[in-house]
Amino acid sequence: MIIKNVTVIDGTGSAPRPGMDVTIADGCFTDIRPTAAETAAAPGGHADDQVIDGRGHYLALGLWESHTHLTGHAMALPEAERVPHVRQQLADYLKAGITSVCDLGGSAAYGRMVREAGQPGTAARLFYAGPCFTGPKGWPLQVHGDRTMALETGSAEDARRAVQNLVGQVDFVKCIFDGKDGQRLPPAALEVIVAEAHTAGKKVLAHVATGTDVRDAVHAGVDAIEHAFVPQDPADLSEAEQAAALMAEAGTLFCPTVVTWEQLGHSGDRAHLDRLVADGIITAEEAAEVAARPSYGKPFPHHPADESRIRFEYAMRTLPLFHDAGVKLVAGSDIALVMPTPASALLRELQLFAQAGLPGLEIIAAATGRAAEKVGKHDAVGTVTVGAAADAVLLDADPLKDISHLIDPQHHRAIISAGRLAQR
Ligand SMILES: [Zn+2]
Numbered sequence: 001m002i003i004k005n006v007t008v009i010d011g012t013g014s015a016p017r018p019g020m021d022v023t024i025a026d027g028c029f030t031d032i033r034p035t036a037a038e039t040a041a042a043p044g045g046h047a048d049d050q051v052i053d054g055r056g057h058y059l060a061l062g063l064w065e066s067h068t069h070l071t072g073h074a075m076a077l078p079e080a081e082r083v084p085h086v087r088q089q090l091a092d093y094l095k096a097g098i099t100s101v102c103d104l105g106g107s108a109a110y111g112r113m114v115r116e117a118g119q120p121g122t123a124a125r126l127f128y129a130g131p132c133f134t135g136p137k138g139w140p141l142q143v144h145g146d147r148t149m150a151l152e153t154g155s156a157e158d159a160r161r162a163v164q165n166l167v168g169q170v171d172f173v174k175c176i177f178d179g180k181d182g183q184r185l186p187p188a189a190l191e192v193i194v195a196e197a198h199t200a201g202k203k204v205l206a207h208v209a210t211g212t213d214v215r216d217a218v219h220a221g222v223d224a225i226e227h228a229f230v231p232q233d234p235a236d237l238s239e240a241e242q243a244a245a246l247m248a249e250a251g252t253l254f255c256p257t258v259v260t261w262e263q264l265g266h267s268g269d270r271a272h273l274d275r276l277v278a279d280g281i282i283t284a285e286e287a288a289e290v291a292a293r294p295s296y297g298k299p300f301p302h303h304p305a306d307e308s309r310i311r312f313e314y315a316m317r318t319l320p321l322f323h324d325a326g327v328k329l330v331a332g333s334d335i336a337l338v339m340p341t342p343a344s345a346l347l348r349e350l351q352l353f354a355q356a357g358l359p360g361l362e363i364i365a366a367a368t369g370r371a372a373e374k375v376g377k378h379d380a381v382g383t384v385t386v387g388a389a390a391d392a393v394l395l396d397a398d399p400l401k402d403i404s405h406l407i408d409p410q411h412h413r414a415i416i417s418a419g420r421l422a423q424r
Contacts, residue, residue, distance in 0.1 A: 001025075001419065003394065005035040006054025010384040011061035011368030013361050016400065022059055023049075024390040027120065027419035032386055050421075057413055058398055060364060061384050062099025062124075062391035063406060064371030065346050067226060067255050067332025071106030071114065071128065072149050086114045089342070090123035096343035097407055099391035099417050100125040100382075102332070102375055104205065104226065105132040105176075106149060108169040121420035125391070127375050129174035129205070130166055133159065133193060138183040139176050139207075139302050150176070159189035160196060167200040172375045177217050180209040180230075180302070190220040203376040205255075211239045218250050224330065224374045228256040228315030230307055240318035244325035253374050254322055255330040258315045258356075259349040263338040265309030268297025272338070280404060281348050286340040295337060319356040329358070330374050331367040347407040360400040367406070390419040 001024040008020045023031035070089055074082040093101050101124045103111060108130025115126050134141060136154045151162045167173065175193060177185050190206070197204045198221070206217040207226045214229050225247065231239050247254060266272035273287040282290070290296060299305065323329060331353065333345035346367070353363045372382020381389035394414040397405040405411045415422040 001050045001052065001416075001421075003052045003054045003059055006057050006059045006394070007398075008032065008384055009058055009060040009361075009364055009399065011365060012383050012385075013365035013369070015361070016058070020059075022054075022384070024416070024419045027390055029384060029386055029388055029390050032384065052394070052414065054394065056396065058395040059384060060393050060395065060399060060406065061368040061382065062393055062415065062417065063097055063346065063367045064100045064102070064382070065093060065098050065124075065332060065342065066102045066330050066367075066371035066374055067104050067257055067334050068101060068342060069105055069334070070101070070103045070126070071110040072103075073106075074110060075107060075149065082110055083113050083117050086110070086126075087118050087123055090114070090118075090126055092341070093124035093343060094122070094415065094417055094422050096341070096409070097393040097412055097415050098124055098343055098346060099393075099415070100127065100371070102172075102371070103128040104174050104207075104332075104334075105129055107131070108166065111170070120418035121422065122417075124417070125381065127171040127377060129172055130170040132174040132176050132207070133162070133185055133189070134176040134178075135183045135185040138185065139178050139181070142181070142183070142302075153185055153189050155186060156188040156192045159185075159192045163193045163196040167197055167202055170202070171377070172203040172205060173197045174205050174226075175207065175222070177206040177213050177222075178209040179213050184213070187216050187220055190217065190222070194221040201376070203374065205374065211243055214243045215246060218246050218252050222252065223376075224253040224255055226255050226257065226332070227334075228258060228261060228311055230311050231314045234310050234314050237318060237321065240314070240321055241325075244318075244322045244327050247322070248326040251328075253328045253330050253370060255332045255374065256315050256319065257332050257334045257349070258312060258319070258352045259339075259345050260334040261308045261312035261315060262348070262352065263335060263345075264300050264303045265305050265312050267295075267300070267305065267338050276348070279351060281344055281351065282340055289340060290338055300337070316352065316356045319353065319358060323358055323362060328370050328373070329353070329362065329366045330370045331363070332371070343407060347404060350403045350406065354403045360403060363403055364399060364406070390416055392416040
């Protein structure tokens with residue numbers, strides 16, 4: 001396949017390159033070069049290649065949903081339905097232009113079965129953590145109580161045994177490092193998990209609640225912080241400044257999941273649904289469907305609405321500060337409780353990044369190359385570069401003019417997964 005004369009947005013944060021020919025073969029980008037009159041003879045091109053005219057169009061890497069939960073929720077279904085259900089979810093993601101999805105806590109066995117169940121190019125790629133580590137009676141055990149989904153860990157020795165057993169079965173490791181209810185994973189255990197995972201070449205992602213959790217997790221050496229934290233004083237930006245300086249220095253990535261806190265802070269608030277409609281994220285019909293859900297407006301365990309609103313507002317104020325300090329931001333949505341689809345939750349996350357004042361190229365990198373980097377897959381997939389897996393969206397409108405063009409199906413001319421045109 002050759003996409004001719006297209007503007008490439010490669011996902012690394014570099015400026016767009018107009019007038020490029022992009023050749024795809026065997027599932028990978030094999031040649032990217034300026035369009036010239038004689039490119040019919042470009043290496044890797046064949047007479048029978050599918051040629052797509054990219055004039056006036058934009059080729060961006062397919063988006064990543066870098067924080068969600070698939071296999072964990074599927075465990076509530078009868079056994080025979082679990083794999084088909086998650087495959088269908090991944091197919092729906094692909095139809096929305098999201099070509100990779102990271103499952104941050106669930107079942108390693110089901111992650112593997114889902115990945116082996118389908119052909120490349122028919123669904124979004126799945127990368128998974130398997131069960132997450134948590135402290136004694138820690139989140140989410142006190143709610144769900146399912147000990148196959150979380151590894152309850154009280155000591156460094158427990159951690160070593162469990163991580164050595166797990167690390168070969170998963171793409172990366174997720175730790176709940178949440179000190180809110182005094183049930184946090186011991187820092188010595190987190191350090192052991194990081195050391196063992198890094199020895200095996202795997203990244204470690206830490207879910208946090210407070211600024212203290214952020215500091216301790218960065219000191220333990222985690223690769224990414226998941227979730228914006230609850231500030232001690234919402235009026236005091238210095239706590240964010242200190243966290244940003246620490247993370248920039250350590251090279252720790254930051255996936256704030258602001259849309260999680262927006263949803264948990266505004267469930268039951270019809271004015272919030274009106275804002276989503278006004279922002280073009282959902283339709284009035286979808287807003288009515290969300291408002292009719294039994295869970296709408298019900299308290300969410302562990303995350304009270306008022307605290308979630310503080311978390312949301314503080315994150316929106318301080319995201320530019322993290323960006324300016326040099327912290328690499330990553331896009332992930334976590335939940336779609338107050339959203340019609342998981343894809344719309346990711347789009348809202350990108351839109352919130354834009355509303356917070358982040359530049360468009362930074363937002364695209366956060367939803368592509370940075371996400372791949374977060375889970376240690378950026379050498380294989382995550383950028384439009386020669387040798388990387390060919391996952392891409394071809395858009396007829398500039399996503400740097402309006403970030404919503406990335407996910408709006410009206411602007412998708414083609415979705416490419418593993419080098420194949422996806423069914424639309
Ligand atoms: Zn999560």
